[in-house]
Amino acid sequence: MIAKDKQILIVTAVEAEKEAILKGLHNTNNIHVIAAGVGPSSAAANTTRAICSSKYDVVISMGIGGGFADVVEVGSIVIANEIIAADLGVETAEGFCRLDELGFGSTLLKVDINLMNKVYQALKTTELIVHIGPILTLSTVTGTSETALKLTNRIKGAAVEAMEGFGVATAAHELNIPFLEIRSISNPVGPRDREAWRMKEAFEGLTKTSTILQEVFN
Numbered sequence: 001m002i003a004k005d006k007q008i009l010i011v012t013a014v015e016a017e018k019e020a021i022l023k024g025l026h027n028t029n030n031i032h033v034i035a036a037g038v039g040p041s042s043a044a045a046n047t048t049r050a051i052c053s054s055k056y057d058v059v060i061s062m063g064i065g066g067g068f069a070d071v072v073e074v075g076s077i078v079i080a081n082e083i084i085a086a087d088l089g090v091e092t093a094e095g096f097c098r099l100d101e102l103g104f105g106s107t108l109l110k111v112d113i114n115l116m117n118k119v120y121q122a123l124k125t126t127e128l129i130v131h132i133g134p135i136l137t138l139s140t141v142t143g144t145s146e147t148a149l150k151l152t153n154r155i156k157g158a159a160v161e162a163m164e165g166f167g168v169a170t171a172a173h174e175l176n177i178p179f180l181e182i183r184s185i186s187n188p189v190g191p192r193d194r195e196a197w198r199m200k201e202a203f204e205g206l207t208k209t210s211t212i213l214q215e216v217f218n
Ligand SMILES: O=C(O)c1cccc(C(=O)CC[C@H]2O[C@@H](n3cnc4c(=O)[nH]cnc43)[C@H](O)[C@@H]2O)c1
Pocket: 013, 014, 038, 039, 063, 064, 065, 066, 067, 138, 140, 141, 142, 161, 162, 163, 164, 186, 187, 188, 189, 190, 194
């Protein structure tokens, strides 16, 4: 259990994710959910605004995400151990060069491992399939097998890609607030096939996960 009266901020990209999460929360007033927009910039700006206008003890980036084949399956839940800005860098003749390799800042943020484990253990008591692994933040949704392969070759163990985690985490990190990222997998990363996205299943995963988060944080 986490100490009572902790204030938790959950940041989604869109309203549909927010609604799915609110559906799983009952009789709680210490968990606040905002839809901050799609992509890392909106996520960072709106998370910063929320953190600066109210006191929060934990910030969670949460929503649907794409799962890397053979690592995580559609319908499962993934908790990040690392949040990686996967396209923050420079393209060179030799390949991609990370921004931190050039001496500018960081492209990797580590989550609060104690919190991550608490949430993982709690989710493991349910029928949900739960994984822990690196979650990538990209400004462009991957749409080909080639790009998916390049990412998994470059980032060992990459489990998920989404578009907001690094923005949310950067805001929390800069303001010294522990953060997590949790994704409900709606689609495999790879060739764009929007019809195949399992949105209903992924939103149900968000609802079930938020019910468990309420137990962990109350
Ligand atoms: O298919 C499209 O045309 C399209 C264009 C822009 C955005 C979308 C989205 O559905 C937004 C993605 C939204 O959900 C997360 N997400 C889910 N799956 C993935 C993925 O495979 N790669 C990256 N992000 C993904 C993401 O965090 C956004 O909030 C569709």
